Amino acid sequence: MALTMKDTFYISHGSPMLSIDESLPARHFLQSWKDKVFSLKPKSILVISGHWDTSFPAVNIVQRNDTIYDFYGFPDPMYKLKYPASGAPELALRVKELLMASGFKRVDEDRERGLDHGAWVPLMLMYPEADIPVCQLSVQSERDGNYHYNLGKALAPLKDEGVLIMGSGATTHNLRTLSKNMGSAGGVFPWALEFDNWVKDALLQGRYEDVNHFQEKAPYAKMAHPWPDHFYPLHVAMGAAGENAKAKLIHQSWELGSLSYSSYQFTSAT
Template sequence: MKDGRRIKQILILLLLLFLYRAFFESPPSSSPPISNAGGAMDTFFISHGSPTLSIDESLPARHFLLSWKQKMFPRRPTAILVVSAHWETTEPTVNVIQGRHDTIHDFYGFPDKMYKLKYPAPGAPELAKRVKDLLTASGFKRVYEDTKRGLDHGAWVPLLLMYPEADIPVCQLSVQPNRDGTHHYNLGKALRPLREEGVLVFGSGSATHNLRDLRPGSDDSVIPWAHQFDNWLKESLLQGRYDDINHYEKKAPHAKKAHPWPEHFYPLHVAIGAAGEDPKAELIHHSWSLGSLSYASYRFTSSSG
């Protein structure tokens, strides 16, 4: 009888020990820890150029993005935050999408097959809330949520090529064309913690973007103003002159010609700001289309890891 009672007591103690470890030492199953074995993420600026990037096999930038996972960034993000030139608001806004994104075909007069393309990536509502919290904590007094807006072509066209499976949660953050480069740099600066959480942050715009000065058939001949601005941008980034980038309107040659409106340039500022302290810039792709449309794309790696 004593042996049986002792065995019963031992079993009860083992059960209590098991329950203690399960409850106090294991993370809750609903909130698994983010695996970030590869260290902090880099940030990127992607020049998405024309919407025909989605179908035009002649564009080198298309093949660059198609090789993204194999050659440029094999690491799988936990989620993706895209800052697209094609979502303009007066105040920072995130899309909080439950379920799958709608695909917005926000362009006109292109081949019919482009309007049939879909990118039904899952929404990232948790990331959207995190972005809003980070911005609010950094002093942005008004940050809004949009629960209906899908992915515009500044987001889904590059993503369609980079991650064709559409199986990584995606969130979008808007740009504010009524503000300046420093505002957008500070947006990115507030988002720096996302790099430690496995989130891929990239800005999607264009290194040059003047739709009134495109030259069909001139892909091998770059217009001088576009070439000069693009060279200034490359030298400024590679030399770490980020304050010049923030004030490009005063510092860059042909700034107003290269960007009559600033919305395609501001995603670059967010990418720089989000990269961490003293980031190092790397030109990861460079090509031209239509004589003045630069597809220059950049990677930003923080010196602090």
């Protein structure tokens, strides 16, 4: 019997420091993934990362994923970390097939790209053995939430094929507002907290249409996301779960005053 996945996930990967900073609660949350959150071992993993932004949907088709260090000015040990998960070429082509069958007229293939830190940093903590094939799918930040929700809907059949669908971004993502004075255990800016709470309430109440139109509906939406690339992976995970899916907050913590690590699990109704 084929492995089926009723759940999709949205992970806030926050700062690249998540890869080495033991003081971050989100790091310990991800390290407990298989014990406390999701014990099934997927056949393969599809990651929708806010760090791959293209004009049209794109999948990476590689045999072995390189580790991309798409961050600057961080401690040297971070640039020595590796996550050598194999690629998932068959999954990539299946993603392309599903999207095009659903009306997405163009899906590009990237045969060189590996895993950006929106993918490998959380996966390194969740599945440190790197023994599950991984494929990435890009976001299109010039489109809207409803577009990405429909992108997710097109991918829903993958859950019945043993694929773990995971969006990776940040529930708030305004890098200009980060405050070292507030640290990981300090306070939170009121605007960031208000936006984060609005997202939580909307998701837990099943108001997915409001989340699709967060830029008009949510307080401080433009402050929380000056550019929406890190929020759209949430819409993909939400859409893949289905309109009657139940959302669950699985982690909540903060860093630097305005960087939310709120993460969600979506369980399909059927």
